[in-house]
Amino acid sequence: MNTSKVYFTNLRTNPSNNLLQKMERLVKKAGIESIDFNKQFVAIKIHFGEPGNLAYLRPNYAARIANLLRNLGGKPFLTDCNTLYSGGRSNAVDHLKSAMENGYNPISAQCDIIIADGLKGTDYREIPIDGEYCKAPKIGAAIADADIIISMNHFKGHEQAGFGGALKNLGMGCASVGGKLELHAASQPVIDTENCIGCNICVKHCAHDAVHLHNRKAVIDYDACVGCGQCVALCQYDAAVLGEGDTSERLNYKIAEYTKAVLQDKPHFHISFIMNVSPECDCWNHNDAAIVPDLGIAASFDPVALDKACANLVMGAPALSNNRVTDAHPHDHHTHEGEDKFCLIHPDTEWKKGLEYAEKIGLGRQEYELINV
Known part of the structure; x- marks a missing residue:
């Protein structure tokens, strides 16, 4: 079996090679131009950030990708689904206001924003996959109706899934409000x-x-x-x-099945930013101190390989001081290089099981080749 290719660039720059240029060079090297974007509706799945949380991706990155896709003939739009919990993104009115507050608008991002599951989170399509845990995931209509899926992922820790990367951004992020209930809950509301x-x-x-x-x-x-x-x-x-919450293991299995529904029969491509690797989700109204230094940007057609590569890069990096890793192990005097930092800060999570299951259901491969650009 062939290994998947994951392309990576570090964050070193110079006057003739800034981060936006490096990102565009990366995705081109990874093969994004091989997709036929001509007159296709392209959903760029991104997290606009909960107000008060500053770890979300800058709109500059989205603008650069949107312009590239438009130049390739596509009709890109930025999108996310409403949240299950109360907050700044639980309905489309507040969600768009939050996106605007965090700098996402048609001028800065050079792309329109569509909240995929509508005003109140009830606009979705059921996509049959006959999964073991979710038979027909409820996917936000604008994402389900798109022709091509591009994910832009802030790679970070997550208190329930272990970490949040491409699979989490797609599987949880593309679920309608009712879909998020199915993902989170082990029982009825x-x-x-x-x-x-x-x-x-x-x-x-x-x-x-x-x-x-x-x-x-x-x-x-x-x-x-x-x-x-x-x-x-x-x-x-x-x-x-919500009723009783589900286990981390089952949550990750469900996220994989929802991701399968999102990507089913569609061209797709994924970009992950291993920057400001905060310990918890961008859905919180705050972001705690990063657990490792900023590492780089990675891209792949394979979301499983991409998540595995990003996880390995974070595990291989030294832990920064004065964060959740050092809080969990205050008497250690080493840098935790090579250790599973996600399990150090969230010991009850099962992220490895999620990748194993995603590979099992055909979303991609955990074995990969990392190619530096």
Whole structure:
């Protein structure tokens, strides 16, 4: 079996070779131009960053990629799906406002932004894959309808998945609000009666007649509930919420299946930025100190190989001081080079199991050749 190719460039620059130029040279060397972009709708999947978190990717990178794709004949747009939790990106109005606050607009990013699952997170397509855990993942409509998928990933730690890279950006990030419920939850949603005001919106929009009002409080009939997450997506009062959370291992398996649905039958290409490697997700409204030095940018057609290469680069790098790694091991006096820093800071996570499963279902290979550009 042939190994996958992962292309890598470090962050050293000079007056004639800045980071944007290096990134464009990298993706061209990795073969992005071999994709036929002519008159194709191209979803550039990116995370716009939760307000208050400053670890997200600068819009300059997105602008450079968007211009390249446009020059190749494509119709690119930047996109992400709404979040399951309350925050600055739980609906399209707030999501676009947050993107604008973080510098993403048609001028700076030179590309329009489309929130893929619509105003309230209910605009999605079910894509049948007959997965072991998710039979028909619920993917944001604009992403499902796109002809080509390009992912731009900030590589960092993650408190549930171990780390967030290409698979996390695609599998979790492209899921509609109801899809995120399926990914996170091991059980059906529940009603927090203290927050419920009896507005009746969950009752009106439940496609399975599983929600009713009793004494002006929503009540779920679990015999009828299918766990679609519509009530969680629509509730503006944090009354319809997640039930029991799933394990890290199963979450990573589900993320892989959702990624398979996103990429199914479509050309795709992936770029990961191993910079400001914060210990937790960009979905938090803060970013803690980076755990390793900024390392570089990597690109590949294979999202599994790309994630594995990025993980190996982070594990091989020395840990910085005064961060979550050193907090977890305050009496160590070495740099943790070669150690699994994701498990050091999130010991209950199972990121390796996720890559094994992604390889098993045909998303890519863990064996790779790293090519320096």
